[in-house]
Amino acid sequence: AVKPVTVTVEADKPGPVYDRRIFTQFAEHLGNGIYGGLWVGNDKSIPNTNGFRNDVVAALRNLSVPVIRWPGGCFADEYHWREGIGPKAKRPVKVNTHWGGVTEPNSVGTHEFFELLRQVGAEAYIAGNVGNGTPQEMAEWVEYMTAPAGSLADERARNGHKEPWKVPYFGVGNELWGCGGNMRPEYAADVTRRYATFIKAPAGTRIMKIAAGANVDDYNWTETMMRVAGSQLDALSLHYYVHPAGGWPPRAPAVDFDESGWADALAGALHMEDLIARHTAIMDKYDPQKRVWLAVDEWGAWYAQDPGTHPGFLRQQNTLRDALIASIHLDIFARHADRVKMTAIAQMVNVLQAMILTEGNKMVLTPTYHVFEMYKPYQDATVLPVSIDAPWYAKDKWTMPAVSGSAVRARDGKVHVGLSNLDPNQPHTVTVKFDGLAAQGVSGRILTAPAINSHNSFDAPDVVRPAAFTGARIEGGVLTVDLPAKSVVMLDLQ
Ligand code: AHR
Secondary structure: OOOOEEEEEEOOOOOOEEOHHHHEEEOOOOOOOOEOOOEOOOOOOOOEEOOEEHHHHHHHHHOOOOEEEEOOOHHHHHOOHHHHOOOHHHOOOEEOOOOOOOEEOOOOOHHHHHHHHHHHOOEEEEEOOOOOOOHHHHHHHHHHHHOOOOHHHHHHHHOOOOOOOOOOEEEEOOOOOOOOOOOOHHHHHHHHHHHHHOOOOOOOOOOEEEEEEEEOOOHHHHHHHHHHHHHHOOEEEEEEEEOOOOOOOOOOOOOOOOHHHHHHHHHHHHHHHHHHHHHHHHHHHHOOOOOOEEEEEEEEEOOOOOOOOOOOOOOOOOEHHHHHHHHHHHHHHHHOOOOEEEEEEEOOEOOOOOOEEEEOOEEEEOHHHHHHHHOHHHOOEEEEOEEEEOOEEEEOOEEEEOEEEEEEEOOOOOEEEEEEEOOOOOOEEEEEEEEOOOOOOEEEEEEOOOOOOOEOOOOOOOOOOOEEOOOEEEEOOEEEEEEOOOEEEEEEEO
16 A cells, blocks of 8 residues: 655744745846747737737736846856947847857847836846956946936936836856856855945845855855855855756756656756755854845756757757656745745746747747746745655655645735645645644645646647646545645645
8 A cells, every 4th residue: 555645734833934036037148038038029920018029928927927037147247238238220249159159139138128027027136247247347237227317327318218227136147166257166255255345236225146156066165155255145046957867968858758757857856955955054154144045046957958949049848847846846945945035947938947938929838837827825925834754756766755845824824735746657645734724625726747748839738737626625624635646736725
């Protein structure tokens, strides 16, 4: 007999806030992440508002995207903001040396990015150029965006925007250990101190400074950054991608995988728990008050590019497996919500583990999009501690608990429980006991599909999409859930 799954939700021991900024999105000048995916400019064949496609913006608004990180990524440390302002015809056409060697028209620059934020209803997370830019260039960009008066504010007004914009989050470079300049941690920490000095917010406003953090398990990077530059920072980032089939370079197919590929990827997602715990332990030494956020501002699955797509565009399909990768991460972030206040899945549209795929005027929502939509009540909710006793799911060399989960009390007072069955073959009966909550009823939605690699395409956009869930019931305050194999369920308690 299969061991039952028991879950305890301590509704009487409210934890930290599950910050809405954990649902931040990342949009880089990479492949069709911006051009084609978000921005279509004057292309009248694709309905748009001021150049941004209406279908994609509406889908993003529906997710309540809180923050968008832009313009990179690796692109950020080669980006010169002055090339993206002023009349479009006068903007230089550059080569995107990092991503595919294609031309970068600079049609989307600072003003267009803020127009995107306005349409989506999101806040700005600007990544500055530390790699091949100067502190002066960075300081002037901040001033151009935020100053209420002065010659840069006048220039901004001449370019069409009199009012200063808000820049609540500013990245002091990106991956300084790699594409941001191949720096050693000691050097990067000193450079971060220097550049951060010149990121100045106008009176009455605040700009959080987010330093370029570690690659995966580079704990020495976190240690050095915190020791040397910690006092000048508001957040330190962490980048970790799931790379099944043996790491870098990404070689696993996005769709054509078997159960080993499934287990490999989900085990990779679960590894985030250990990474956060260990980076956090280091941060705790230097910052026991937890003032400095750990911002996991790049995460997700990175596979081999889809066959036939442009080299360097990182275009990959998104399957039910990606939905589970997303829910596992979102559950992990709940357990570390006291330190992890911001994360950004990579990336928003058409790149890596995307929310949305487009091709010409067609758009499709991915399984990952649907998980983000199902977890929306988590935004600024209160985390409720959860303990899970589940049997193992094992395949080849990978062994993991079969069920992942988390729970919150949303801002409207309702309790939500997210449960994912990582086992692609075995349904599980889950018993959920609540401490301090007398639940009377339950409803919910489920995301599952016929196959582990089921996915949505332009021709079949609804293969993987949420449906009403009828497999949960409350008796005597105890919730019983028949959790189908390979599924994500979000329950709403009444
Ligand atoms: O998300 C793609 C790339 O991955 C980013 O540009 C970079 O920061 C990371 O290496």
